[in-house]
Structure formats: structure tokens, C-alpha cells
Amino acid sequence: MTDNDYHIEDRLETARKAGRPNYALRRMKFAIAVIGLVVSVTLMLTWHDSWNMAGALLVEGVYLATALWLVVRFAPRDGGDD
Numbered sequence: 001m002t003d004n005d006y007h008i009e010d011r012l013e014t015a016r017k018a019g020r021p022n023y024a025l026r027r028m029k030f031a032i033a034v035i036g037l038v039v040s041v042t043l044m045l046t047w048h049d050s051w052n053m054a055g056a057l058l059v060e061g062v063y064l065a066t067a068l069w070l071v072v073r074f075a076p077r078d079g080g081d082d
Contacts, residue, residue, distance in 0.1 A: 030073070037066040 040063035047056055 033066045033069050033073075036062055037070065040066065 040059050043059045044056075044063060047059065
């Protein structure tokens, strides 16, 4: 067995010990983020109340938070091992 094989087996064993990821929770968070993004974009495009600046800022904050979360969530995971 080469040194490289040892490292691969060690990583596989560590992954087995960690258990399976909670896919239901991942799907739920993704669905909430997409719904929040769609709702906030819709509200931003149809917002007509110029007196309620706090509400407009809250909608924009939700939009930015969900958009950034989705970008980070689906960003390519480059290991940096060249």
C-alpha cells in the first residue's frame, strides 16, 4: 500500500464515522431561501409606500441575505490542491 492509498482510506473512514448529512434539513433551508428570495424580489419591485422606509430596508435586507446565502451555498468548492 502506498502512502497515497493510506490517506484515501483514512478520509473514507473519517467520512463513515461522521454519518450521513441531514438532507431533509438541507432541502428545507434551500426552499426557505428560495421562497424568501422570490418574495423579497416581488416586494422590492412592487413597493409603492414611500413613507415606510424601515419596511423597504427590511425587504432589501432579506433579499440580500437570501441571495448571498444561495451564492455561497452553490459556489464551487475548490479544494485548492493544485
